[in-house]
Amino acid sequence: SLGLRLDNAGPVELDGATALAYVxxxxxxxxxxxxxxxxxxxxxxxxxxxxAFLSALGSKVGEMRNPFALNEAASGIADAVxxxxxxxxxxxxxxxxxLRSAQPATxxxxxxxxxxxxAHVLLLGDGADEVLALFR
Numbered sequence: 411s412l413g414l415r416l417d418n419a420g421p422v423e424l425d426g427a428t429a430l431a432y433v434x435x436x437x438x439x440x441x442x443x444x445x446x447x448x449x450x451x452x453x454x455x456x457x458x459x460x461x462a463f464l465s466a467l468g469s470k471v472g473e474m475r476n477p478f479a480l481n482e483a484a485s486g487i488a489d490a491v492x493x494x495x496x497x498x499x500x501x502x503x504x505x506x507x508x509l510r511s512a513q514p515a516t517x518x519x520x521x522x523x524x525x526x527x528x529a530h531v532l533l534l535g536d537g538a539d540e541v542l543a544l545f546r
Contacts, residue, residue, distance in 0.1 A: 433460045450530065468505070518542060 519535035
């Protein structure tokens with residue numbers, strides 16, 4: 411367990427450790443109107459939370475107009491991620507702009523299935539071949 415617990419509804423500002431726990435957790439439960447809603451999507455849900463986090467981060471950085479604050483944010487990002495040795499602050503800013511305007515990716519239709527051994531898996535659903543054809 412990552413020990414993540416957010417008690418306030420609505421937007422929450424996360425510190426580094428809490429943000430890391432949010433994007434790493436595979437077992438996510440929300441309490442809505444006093445009722446627990448377990449997200450059983452595991453890694454898929456984690457991927458969605460990572461995308462939401464990066465989108466929010468990109469939006470925040472993309473809104474910055476103060477060049478000193480932008481440089482500080484870019485330096486912090488550069489220290490936290492592995493980037494190409496040729497990349498500079500401008501590249502990080504363009505990346506943030508791209509994240510800000512990113513739309514959810516096309517999703518492959520899937521159907522939940524439980525195997526005889528009790529494993530939860532996703533099988534390709536109706537229309538999956540058309541989506542996958544874009545990548546073939």
